[in-house]
Amino acid sequence: MKTVKTHITQLLHAMNMGIFEKEHPIALSLLSAISGESIFFLGPPGVAKSLIARRLKLAFDQSTAFEYLMSRFSTPDEIFGPVSISKLKDEDKYERIIEGYLPSATIVFLDEIWKAGPSIQNSLLTVINEKVYRNGQYTIQLPLKGLIAASNELPAQGEGLEALWDRFLIRYFIGNIEQEFAFDQMIASVNDMEAEIPTGLSITEKQYIDWRTQISQIKIHYTVFELIHSIKRQIEKYNIQKEEVPHSTLYISDRRWKKIVSLLRTSAFLNETDTIRFSDCTLLLHCLWNEIEQIPIIEQMVSSALDECISHYLCGERTLEQKLSSIREDMKSEHSLRETKDPALQIVDTFYHQIERYPVAGNLLIFASDYQSLQKDTQKLFYVQRDKYRPVNWILKVYDHVRNRNISQSAIVSLKKGTRSVFINNQEYPLACNAGYDIAYPQEASLLFEFRFQEVIDLYHNRESE
Known part of the structure; x- marks a missing residue:
């Protein structure tokens, strides 16, 4: 039985037969259809x-397919089907005969899309986004899988085409054949070759439904969120620079970002991974531009964000390995195995110590592993962050000048260890202790292996969830 990746590879090979230098747009059109999006x-x-x-x-x-060349004089009847005269006459119902028109098609191609009138455009909004069409008094679910629109121009500004333009998740420029060898093959061919899809390669309805279910289960690695945030920050800076220039800013709606992530999930699934990878994120190049002039700008933004996130990810991998290596070396020492912990310090929510008397609206917590790693004579930088799952808690996290460079300076504090206490910006605050213990602490505890392993686990979980 073929794997999904092998299936798609063989299918794309068959679809490309007799077409020259169009492998990329064909692959994107198939990806968009499997994802349920339009191109x-x-x-x-x-x-x-x-x-x-x-x-x-x-x-x-x-x-089934529906193909139509739009013009300024195109009517809804030509796209969605003519009104049924018999139903209008005999049953007083205004319904269209949709068989053979867009509402009955699996694949739709609309050429010169921007020439369509407002009545067609408005109906296309729900067709593309929700895959439904209102026919008379009934709303019907469409069998539509892929909608391809084309034009030799972009939508004109100020004509109310922004909503329709936003519905096309993937945007791709197709040019003439560039390589001379491919061009020679094309002009020398006698007949246009019709592709023949081998038996068993066409995607069945059952496969399509099964794949869509599996696609929804693809995980999103935390680095993908970082990548998107990095691009969003770059777009905000770009828009500030261009706010005085009409129609030059970039607007990416929340709906569009959500659909982009769905597209990335589809790409990951077709590449047989259970998590979105950096390689899938190159698709962002085709999802964010509005004008031709913005394509190189988007390429720079995506490239910069990828470089940044890959560097941080590799840095995190090295940090984890270094910490684990350190633990392995110390465990070889018999002395290390006799390390002890301070039973007085209270553990809160499994992982934290609570810092008392600090002026904050709620509870200030620090990872037990981070507290154990503090030194009495050396300060270490942390930053304060609200717990996203328990807003009443504020958590001190180790500050990294590369990874956390966007943290506000006001949230950054210096810490050093005290006696069952912690010094925050040189002001001492006690830690919550268990009943029966006081602040006096006669002997400095060594760093426990369980704390050190927990530190690695915390670091890993932070990298996966932030």
Whole structure:
């Protein structure tokens, strides 16, 4: 039985037969259809935009297609089907005959999309986003899997096309054949080759439903959130610089970000991984631009964010390995095995010590492992962060000038160890102790292995969840 990745690879190979230098847009169109999203192709006439849509139809078993060239005079009847005269006359119902039109199609190709009138555009909004169409008094669920729109121009500003433009998650520029060898093959071919999809390669309805279920279970690595936040910060800076220039800012809606993550999940699934990887995130290049001039800017933003997040991830991997190596070495020492802990200090919520009397609205906590690692004669930087799961708690976390460079300076404090206490910015605050113990602490405890292992676990969990 073929794996999903092998299946998709063989299917794409069959879809590309007889087409030259269109591997990328064909792959993107298939990805968008499996993800349940729509794609927009920008490019001059005669660059195989409609041919790609026809090949996409072949990717799905027993699929139907609807293809239409829009004009200023196109009517809803031509797209969604004519009004049924018999129902209007005999039953006084306003319904369209949708068979053979967009509402009955699996794959849809709409050329010169921006020439469509407002009545068509408004209906397309729900068709693309929700896969539903209101026919008379009934709302019908559409079999639509993929919608490809194309034009040789972008939507004009000020004509109310922003909502429709936002519905196209993937945007891709298709140009003419560039390589001479491929161009020679194309002009020398006698007939346009029709692709033949081998038996068993077309995606069945059952496979499609099963895949969609599995795609929803793909995990999101914490680095993906960091990557998206990095790009969002760059977009905010860019917009501040361009706020005086009309129509030059970048706007990415929350809905669009959510759909982008769904697209990344689909990519991860088709590549047979259970988590979104950095390689999947290169798809962001095709999801964020609004104008041709912004494409190199988006490329720079995504590239910069990827470099930054990969560096932080590798740095975190090295930190974990260094801590584990240190523990392994110390465990070889018989002396290390005789380390003891202070039973007086109260453990709060499994992992923390509570700091008393600190002026904060709530509880100030510090990881027990972080407290154990403090020195009495050396200060260490931490930052204060509200617990996202228990807002009444504030947590002191170790500050890293690279990883946490966006932390406000007002949240950063210096710590050193006291006697069952901690010095925060040179002011001593006691730690909560168990009943029967006082602050006096006659002997300094060594760093426990359980605390040191917990420190590694905390670091790993922080990297996975933040």
